[in-house]
Amino acid sequence: MTERPPRPARRRVDGVLLLDKPVGVTSNAALQRARRALRAEKAGHTGTLDPLASGLLPVLFGEATKFGAELLDADKAYDATLALGVTTSTGDAEGEVLERRPVAVVQAQVEAAAARFVGTIEQVPPMHSALKHAGRPLYAYARAGETVPRQARKVTIRELRTGAIEGDRLPLSVRCSKGTYVRTLAEDLGAALGCGAHLAALRRTRVGPFRLDDAIGLDELERLPEAARDERLLPMDSLVDHLPEIRLPPALAERFWNGQAVPPPEPAAAGRFRVRRTGGGFLGLGEIAADALLHPRRVVSSLPGAPARGTETL
Secondary structure: OOOOOOOOOOEOOOEEEEEEEOOOOOHHHHHHHHHHHHOEOOEEEOOOOOOOEEEEEEEEEHHHHHHOHHHHOOOEEEEEEEEEOEEEOOOEOOOOEEEEOOOOOOHHHHHHHHHOOOEEEEEOOOOOOOOEEOOEEHHHHHHOOOOOOOOOEEEEEEEEEEOOOEOOEEEEEEEEOOOOOHHHHHHHHHHHHOOOEEEEEEEEEEEOOEEHHHOEEHHHHHHOOHHHHHOOOEOHHHHHOOOOEEEEOHHHHHHHHOOOOEOOOOOOOOEEEEEEEOOOOEEEEEEEOOOOOEEEEEEOOOOOOOOOOOOOOO
């Protein structure tokens, strides 16, 4: 009997990997492949992509998972392709065809209709989504042939650009707030045009400050030697680069890291900050409250320059 070779030992890895998820792979499967490639002990991702979608999937390792919530609220950008004239049960190419209509629209009509969706709009979440009703995801009801009432939610379409119609295909570029369903946007735009539509393809190009141009594919990642894989990692504090920074001298840094509110070295307005140790590393997130003190909200497990301790969230 042939023995299997032992699995490579996992190790502590902290950082952010910008992954270009391929079509046909779930976000979790992509995460697990990336985790194995880096032999990481702990990993997570922010913002699930459906198997039919491709594009930017930020994968967080180790300590970076503590700060992933920063991306959940971030704007996203997508390149999409709509199939005009066909509506489906899921709003995308996976569903059963519900209706076919002739497509007799011109570019000016498309641009006028798209303009109506820019700004704050209301969307009814699709039944084929992970939102929960009575503790069950909506897609579970949908697979059982059931429909449950859903409340419309406000989302913001910050930019919606239409490409040239090619037959029954309409390319779109969308920049939108969290919680936006591009497949619902495709259906609503198709309804506005009078011919119906579904989402034929979707590629995410941006999540917050991160861009697809800087991402790496799974196959390419796995072909790299381990040292080169590590070089693809961004530091964990890249997740909070959008926040103003406060640097604390060593004594205040240790107090902050231990969960104590500290006075900022210089007066600062109330709000959230990324906090670093003067001449040292990233400590975590802090917030200046009404008392003018800097309160720790989330810190790294190891004080830069000190021995590691157990993971904790303050």
